[in-house]
Amino acid sequence: MSTLHEFTTWEPLLHVLRSAQTAAPGALGGHVAGRIGIHAYSVSMPWMMLTMHGHASDPADRGPEFDAVQRVQGALAEAGADGASFVAWMSPDGPAVLHLLDFGPAVEAEASEPLPGALVLVEGAVPEPWRRLPDPVPGVKPSPAADPAALESFLRERLPDAVGATEAELAEAEARLGVALPDELKALYRVTRARWEDWNDDYESAMRVAEAVGCQLLPLDELYIADAASRWWSWRSAAVEAEAVDTRTDAAVQGLVGSPGWIVFGHWDGDRLAVDLTPGPGGHTGQVIVLSREESVGAGLIADSLTKLVRGNWGPCWRAGDEPPAVAYVNSLSSVEAAAHPALEVLRIGVWEGEPISLEPIVDLPRLRTLTADPGTLADPLEISRLTGLEFLELCPQDWRVLLDADAIPRSLLAAGIEVRNDADPLPVVDLANEILARWDRPLITRTTLEGSIGPVA
Structure with a gap:
């Protein structure tokens, strides 16, 4: 095991994060999630987002968080890893629990997100435009x-x-x-x-x-x-x-x-x-x-x-447009019916204030390859099972749960996404991601738990 999996490597960062927690009255006790990369890091809490790219150029600007992150980055370099996601719980009395998440080869890591990115369900698969x-x-x-x-x-x-x-x-x-x-x-x-x-x-x-x-x-x-x-x-x-x-x-x-x-x-x-x-x-x-x-x-x-x-006789760029649009975003100002046409490839359903939406108008579209839907927008998530040409599907955990329990996920999928808020606890999301990956017999996200004490709050 490398020093990346030693509690002492993360201890200074946990001190910094707990100090940030105690600065927000009544906040201590919730989880802190983040991702540390070789060149940047991002830490999210319910009340804040702390992001830093690169390194401070002036030593006077290097606070304790810089040294703490640099210590983890050194362990990443030693392990030959590009980055690591983590979830931490810290007690004011000192005990701390840190979960390190290794997304593995079947999950794309977003540069500044602790949550899993796209789940690649078929090894080597690329989106249709790339094929x-x-x-x-x-x-x-x-x-x-x-x-x-x-x-x-x-x-x-x-x-x-x-x-x-x-x-x-x-x-x-x-x-x-x-x-x-x-x-x-x-x-x-x-x-x-x-x-x-x-x-x-x-x-x-x-x-x-x-x-x-x-x-x-x-x-x-x-x-x-x-x-x-x-x-x-x-x-x-x-x-x-x-x-x-x-x-x-x-x-x-x-x-x-x-x-x-x-x-x-x-x-x-x-x-x-x-x-x-x-x-x-x-x-x-x-x-x-x-x-x-x-x-x-x-x-x-x-x-x-x-x-x-x-000879200098060139003109401005000209590029062909799509008529009608192959990508449609449906929100409270539009409708699925208006977006449905044979050339439609990507349908995104965003903020919706009306009654939940039926997917019936898009069921037989020949080129539809991507569907994303915000939480609470779908009248019946099981209608997705009729979209037999989908390659990519992104849903909230609740809608994924409906499809999983009914064994109704389209088998045509090549990749999938889970839509969650930044302050969501990553661990249930990881469990859900693993359940989806297991349906395709893909490598799962692994979790390493480190426990220790960072001492009581001063």
């Missing part, structure tokens, strides 16, 4: 504006001293990527390989290349494919919060998370630029798209050819 591949688009061609020879000539005039790639180096890049580079991209790299050593560590030379090309150019040997795995996601964010993607009949860019035909060659302030070899029906092979650092799905068109981008 979506580009559709074939017969007849799509490069833009008439694409001119590899003119592009190469234009760049050589502006970068006369640049070191270009050899044909062998271009072939090596194609073999590594598993895809043939478009002629425009090869023309660009014949002028400059964009390697730092070619610039003799001269920042000015690197900036001249960036100004000539129109972006921070990746070295030839760092080109990569922006497939779905290259986009950040967690199960809940991908299933619930991410924008649904689709491709309209006039779309220039296919509605995808990633594509085997998106070759990233540069970036702007963290946004990635790629040539697109799998365009939509209204696009061109080799067009230039941008993948925003703030979004995990979709891409926008900025130029229909690399030639246009380099």
